[in-house]
Amino acid sequence: MAEFSPGLEGVVAAETAVSEVDGANGRLIYRGGYLIEDLVPVTTYEEVAYLLWHGELPDEKELDALRQQMAGARRLKDSARKTLMAMEASTDPMDVLRTVVSAQGASPSPARPSLDEAVALTAVFPTIVGGAYRRRQGKDPVEPREDLGHAANLLWCLEGSEPDPQKAHLVDTYLVLLADHGLNASTFAARVVASTGSDLTSCVVGAIAALKGPAHGGATLAARNMLDKIGSAENAERWLNEAHARHERFSGFGHRVYRTYDPRAKILREMARTAAPELHRTAARTEEVALKILHDAHPDRPNATNVDFWASVVLTGAGIPKELFTTIFATSRVAGWTAHVLESLSDLRLIRPASKWVGPEAGKKPAQLAKR
Amino acid sequence: MAEFSPGLEGVVAAETAVSEVDGANGRLIYRGGYLIEDLVPVTTYEEVAYLLWHGELPDEKELDALRQQMAGARRLKDSARKTLMAMEASTDPMDVLRTVVSAQGASPSPARPSLDEAVALTAVFPTIVGGAYRRRQGKDPVEPREDLGHAANLLWCLEGSEPDPQKAHLVDTYLVLLADHGLNASTFAARVVASTGSDLTSCVVGAIAALKGPAHGGATLAARNMLDKIGSAENAERWLNEAHARHERFSGFGHRVYRTYDPRAKILREMARTAAPELHRTAARTEEVALKILHDAHPDRPNATNVDFWASVVLTGAGIPKELFTTIFATSRVAGWTAHVLESLSDLRLIRPASKWVGPEAGKKPAQLAKR
Numbered sequence: 231m232a233e234f235s236p237g238l239e240g241v242v243a244a245e246t247a248v249s250e251v252d253g254a255n256g257r258l259i260y261r262g263g264y265l266i267e268d269l270v271p272v273t274t275y276e277e278v279a280y281l282l283w284h285g286e287l288p289d290e291k292e293l294d295a296l297r298q299q300m301a302g303a304r305r306l307k308d309s310a311r312k313t314l315m316a317m318e319a320s321t322d323p324m325d326v327l328r329t330v331v332s333a334q335g336a337s338p339s340p341a342r343p344s345l346d347e348a349v350a351l352t353a354v355f356p357t358i359v360g361g362a363y364r365r366r367q368g369k370d371p372v373e374p375r376e377d378l379g380h381a382a383n384l385l386w387c388l389e390g391s392e393p394d395p396q397k398a399h400l401v402d403t404y405l406v407l408l409a410d411h412g413l414n415a416s417t418f419a420a421r422v423v424a425s426t427g428s429d430l431t432s433c434v435v436g437a438i439a440a441l442k443g444p445a446h447g448g449a450t451l452a453a454r455n456m457l458d459k460i461g462s463a464e465n466a467e468r469w470l471n472e473a474h475a476r477h478e479r480f481s482g483f484g485h486r487v488y489r490t491y492d493p494r495a496k497i498l499r500e501m502a503r504t505a506a507p508e509l510h511r512t513a514a515r516t517e518e519v520a521l522k523i524l525h526d527a528h529p530d531r532p533n534a535t536n537v538d539f540w541a542s543v544v545l546t547g548a549g550i551p552k553e554l555f556t557t558i559f560a561t562s563r564v565a566g567w568t569a570h571v572l573e574s575l576s577d578l579r580l581i582r583p584a585s586k587w588v589g590p591e592a593g594k595k596p597a598q599l600a601k602r
Numbered sequence: 603m604a605e606f607s608p609g610l611e612g613v614v615a616a617e618t619a620v621s622e623v624d625g626a627n628g629r630l631i632y633r634g635g636y637l638i639e640d641l642v643p644v645t646t647y648e649e650v651a652y653l654l655w656h657g658e659l660p661d662e663k664e665l666d667a668l669r670q671q672m673a674g675a676r677r678l679k680d681s682a683r684k685t686l687m688a689m690e691a692s693t694d695p696m697d698v699l700r701t702v703v704s705a706q707g708a709s710p711s712p713a714r715p716s717l718d719e720a721v722a723l724t725a726v727f728p729t730i731v732g733g734a735y736r737r738r739q740g741k742d743p744v745e746p747r748e749d750l751g752h753a754a755n756l757l758w759c760l761e762g763s764e765p766d767p768q769k770a771h772l773v774d775t776y777l778v779l780l781a782d783h784g785l786n787a788s789t790f791a792a793r794v795v796a797s798t799g800s801d802l803t804s805c806v807v808g809a810i811a812a813l814k815g816p817a818h819g820g821a822t823l824a825a826r827n828m829l830d831k832i833g834s835a836e837n838a839e840r841w842l843n844e845a846h847a848r849h850e851r852f853s854g855f856g857h858r859v860y861r862t863y864d865p866r867a868k869i870l871r872e873m874a875r876t877a878a879p880e881l882h883r884t885a886a887r888t889e890e891v892a893l894k895i896l897h898d899a900h901p902d903r904p905n906a907t908n909v910d911f912w913a914s915v916v917l918t919g920a921g922i923p924k925e926l927f928t929t930i931f932a933t934s935r936v937a938g939w940t941a942h943v944l945e946s947l948s949d950l951r952l953i954r955p956a957s958k959w960v961g962p963e964a965g966k967k968p969a970q971l972a973k974r
Contacts (some may be wrong), residue, residue, distance in 0.1 A: 234614040237797070238955035241613055242606040247961035260957070263966035272968050287968055309688050313701065315709060316684035325708035328807060329685065332704050336689060336697035340814070411955035419794045419808055425609070426787050427813025435700060436791055436808040442712070445797025445952045486954050580817045582858050583610035585785035589619035590635035596659055598643050 234586050239486065243581070244413055244421060248282055248569045251412040253487035256534075258411065258494060261285050261569070266407060266493055275380045275405035276300065279352060279565035282410055283345060283572065296349065297379070303353035304374035304383065306361075310334035314358065319365040321366025323557045324442040326362035327355070328435055334358075335431025341429035343575060348568035351434055355561040356380070360387025363554055381405055384561065385549070400505050401558070404541060407494045408559055410566030411602055412487065416440040416447065417563070417570050424571040425581040437567045447556040447563075453482035454542035454552045456516075462466035463515035470519045474527070480520045482539025489532040498540035513543050606958050611858065614795060615953070616785055620654055620941045623784040625859035628906075630783065630866060633657050633941070638779060638865055647752045648672065648776035651724060651937035654782055655944065669751070671718075672725035676746035676755065678733075682706035686730065687971045691737040695929045696814040698734035699727070700807055706730075707803025715802035715947060720940035723806055727933040728752070732759025735926055753777055756933065757921070772877050772920035773930070776913060779866045780931055782938030784859065788812040788819065789935070789942050796943040797953040799934055809939045810932055819928040819935075825854035826914035826924045828888075835887035842891045846899070854911025861904040870912035877919025885915045 235241050250259040258266040261282050269278060273287070280288040280296050282454070288296060306314065313333040317326055334354055341347070364387075372390040375383050381402035385393035419440035420433040441447035458467045468582035470480065487491060502510045517535050524533035542555065550558055607613045630638040633654050641650060645659070652660040652668050660668060678686065685705040689698055706726055713719070733743035734774040736759075744762040747755050753774035757765035783789070791812035792805040813819035832841045842852065858862060874882045889907050896905035914927065922930055 234617055236949075237951040237953050238610075238613070238615055241610070242956045242958045243610055245606055245958045245960045247959070250959035250961060250964070252964070257964060258959070259964040261961060263962035263964050264968060265964055268967055309690055309693075312688035313685045313705065316681045316688060317705065318681055320712070321681075321708045322710060322712060324712075325704070325803075328804065329701060329704040329708055332697070332701040332807070333671035333685065333689065336693045336701055338690070338692040338694060340694060340696075340820075365768040381868070400746055413955055415794060415798050415952055415954050418953065418955060419791060422787060422791045422794060423812045423815070426812050426818035427820070428811055428815035428818075431697075432700065432811035432814050435704070436795065436811040438771075439804035439808040439811075440795045440798050442804050443795070443800035444712070445950075446798035446800075448712075448799070486952065487956075498754070535946070577608075578817075579609040580787055580858065581609050581790065582787050583613045583615035583785055583790060584859075585622075586614045586617045587619070587622035587623065587634060588617045589631070592622070592624070592629060592631040592635050592637055594635035595640055596636060 242588060244574070245540070246413065246490045246573060247285070248566065248571065248573055249410040249412055251487045254487050256488060256490035256493055257589065260410060262287070270403060270406055270497055273406060275402050275409065275562070278406045278409050282565050282569035283348060295404060299349050300353035300380060301376040303350040304376065306330070306334060306354065306357055314361045314371065319360070319368065320487065323359065323362040323366070323554055324560070327358050327557050327560060328438045328442070330358045331438060332431065332435045335429070335434070340429050342431065343571050344422065345572060346574060347430045351430065352564045355564055356384035356387045359554060359557045359561055360384065362557070363388050363551065364390065365412050397548045400501065400544055401550070402499070403501060404544055404548070404558070405562040406498060407537070407542070408562035410563070412567065414446065417567055420567040420571055421574050422581045424574050425578060427578065430568060430571060433571045434564060434567055437563070441563065442549050442556060442559050447559045449481065449538040450542045450545070450555040450559060451552055453538045454546065454555065456481040457509065457512055459518055460512060463511045466512065466515040466518045470516065470523055474523050478522065482504060482536055482542070483520055483524060483534050488534060488536070491534045492537050494533050494537040495540045498537065498544045502540055502543040502547060506543050509546055513539065615790060616946070618785065618942065619657070620938065620945055621782040621784055623859045625861050626809045628820060628860060628862035628865055632782060634659070641695040642775060642778055642869055645778060646740060647774050647781065647934070649751055650778045650781050654937050654941035655720060668721065670724070671721050672752060673748040675722040675725035676748065677731050678702070678706060678726065681708070686733045686743065689800065691740065693734070695731065695734040695926055696810065696932070699730050699929050699932060700810045700814070702730045702804065703810060704807045707801070708805070712801050713939070714794065715805065715943050717944060720801045720944060723802065723940060727936055728756035728759045731926060731929040731933060732756065734929070735760050735923065736762065769920045772873065772916055775873060775921070776916055776920070776930070777934040779869060779909070780913070780934035782935070782941065786818070789939055792939040793946050794953045796946050799950065802940060802943060805943045806936060806939055809935070813932050813935065814928060819931045820926040821853065821910040822914045822917070822931060823924055825911045826918065826927065829881065829884055829914065832884060832888055835883045838884065839886040839891050842888065842895055846895050854914070855896060855907055856890055856905050857908045860906060860908070863906045864909050866909040867907050867912045869884055870916045872910065872913055874910060874919060878915050878965040881915050881918055885911065911931070
């Protein structure tokens with residue numbers, strides 16, 4: 231039997247052509263061989279979702295068909311809408327998302343994951359996130375709009391007012407950048423669920439459950455919370471030095487795979503400059519000081535800024551309230567989750583690793599308690 | 603980088619003292635070193651759940667405290683009850699369970715998994731399964747009873763009439779036998795979710811999602827469906843030979859880990875004799891013929907009967923409708939899922955395996971579509 235690999239670090243758990251994190255060279259490759267920085271200037275989220283699902287970018291006709299299909303799948307079915315309204319308004323938006331996605335995908339009989347279901351699930355996330363947010367605000371959810379692109383419709387579902395095209399563009403770029411990222415923990419959770427032959431909604435619900443954790447999707451909020459505590463560029467050095475002395479981890483730095491600057495962080499950093507100038511100033515100074523402290527403390531460790539750090543600034547610039555950050559991450563990543571599940575169907579095999587027993591030797595006898 | 607291990611077979615993904623499947627010797631060891639066959643005659647499900655959570659069997663006082671705590675946690679909170687009632691009556695019971703557990707555990711702010719939450723989640727499963735079943739039957743859910751043990755309350759929640767003690771005993775024994783089983787796919791899913799720092803409800807929802815698959819929790823129903831098709835002991839030989847000729851897989855045989863007879867199957871086989879005499883006769887003859895066919899076809903492969911085969915007979919004897927089999931499996935395994943998650947907290951590390959890129963070389967340029 232193999233050695234125990236904590237966190238399965240370095241263990242290859244899947245072959246995939248959906249995306250590749252080339253950590254050594256700081257590259258993120260999407261399906262078909264596209265580098266993320268080549269896609270960002272010319273594609274919308276819908277095109278990238280199509281790419282992840284089909285392996286090729288859509289032509290104009292294919293894109294129109296996808297946009298129509300998504301627009302037509304934005305409404306919650308009656309039982310899911312009632313579920314959304316049944317939840318307490320103060321519920322964590324990720325818990326609302328987990329529950330309402332589960333209700334939306336519930337069906338009388340199990341079905342094999344399909345592309346149509348992937349499209350439908352992806353299309354409905356903004357409706358749920360918007361509904362959760364509006365109920366937190368004491369407002370009613372609005373009906374999704376069929377005439378808007380995915381990112382603009384997301385802003386509409388949150389705000390219920392005509393979305394600002396520049397903010398929609400920021401959100402769209404964020405959605406493109408986060409749509410897939412190799413075998414991250416939530417995608418792996420989706421593939422573990424898929425491996426039992428379960429349905430696509432179950433896979434996506436499992437992935438949402440995993441994304442919720444602070445070590446995964448929750449990291450963007452943690453980065454923003456740190457920036458809020460720092461408050462200003464002028465305060466960064468003092469705050470970070472004190473936090474370091476308290477042995478506090480800096481949010482937004484380091485990654486299991488990247489050994490150099492995360493290419494997504496690089497793009498978001500540039501966007502943040504105009505999207506949120508004031509927060510960008512604080513963040514840029516924070517980054518500078520944090521990297522120096524980390525490098526001085528561990529010169530041997532790669533401690534580059536990760537995507538969460540700059541995503542928190544760009545999402546702020548797009549007007550996204552920070553308590554929704556993880557749900558917006560999910561709204562992007564669902565394309566990747568579903569693409570991975572669909573890919574795994576071609577050679578489905580139960581993911582059932584071994585464990586190492588660290589308990590006592592077998593054979594202890596229970597006291598003869600009468601069975602009650 | 604390590605080789606690709608399909609299904610992570612033989613890869614050690616966790617150290618655990620919750621349970622150990624000693625496949626070579628056909629032994630299942632529960633926490634503390636107890637063999638399953640030593641526990642079954644003297645323990646109820648509540649005691650075994652306590653054992654998995656605490657590492658020791660409870661004394662009388664501890665057991666009473668646990669039973670009271672569980673009895674007090676059986677009711678759905680208002681939002682979860684509304685969610686249950688919002689779902690279409692015909693919904694797959696596993697989809698109801700996934701959704702209503704998610705609603706029941708939804709909270710305003712993320713919490714670290716706790717023992718109290720494990721107890722509460724375990725206690726509420728029968729309420730949800732019973733509610734899903736009764737709504738399928740066009741009936742209203744009944745309120746859970748505080749005066750009954752876990753297994754008897756489960757039957758009450760299904761039937762709404764005084765539970766038969768013998769059937770409750772069958773259900774209880776099934777619940778004891780299935781409560782944990784090493785790093786099976788649903789438990790592994792729970793641990794993957796836990797590894798991101800997510801909450802306990804998210805872990806359990808992820809596990810339900812994984813259990814739903816036909817290659818995991820759905821296997822008990824598949825075994826019963828096969829027995830239904832065979833219909834009688836007299837028909838077994840003909841049916842199995844024809845199925846084998848069609849290259850059909852026999853449900854209820856073979857297991858990734860056991861290389862000899864599954865100890866749980868052995869116990870259930872004996873119980874089935876009196877629990878469901880007619881179905882036992884069909885099943886015993888089916889087992890005899892199936893093992894012979896499998897052995898003749900693959901003399902080198904271990905093809906022992908697995909737990910699902912005989913569980914399907916015992917659950918039938920206990921009066922459990924077959925469409926609920928997977929939810930009853932979940933009702934047992936939730937103790938193991940939560941015990942594994944609580945164990946993993948002591949050394950939490952993100953489970954983030956690597957993947958092998960099988961896509962084209964990076965650097966393909968997208969056509970200059972104007973961003974729409």
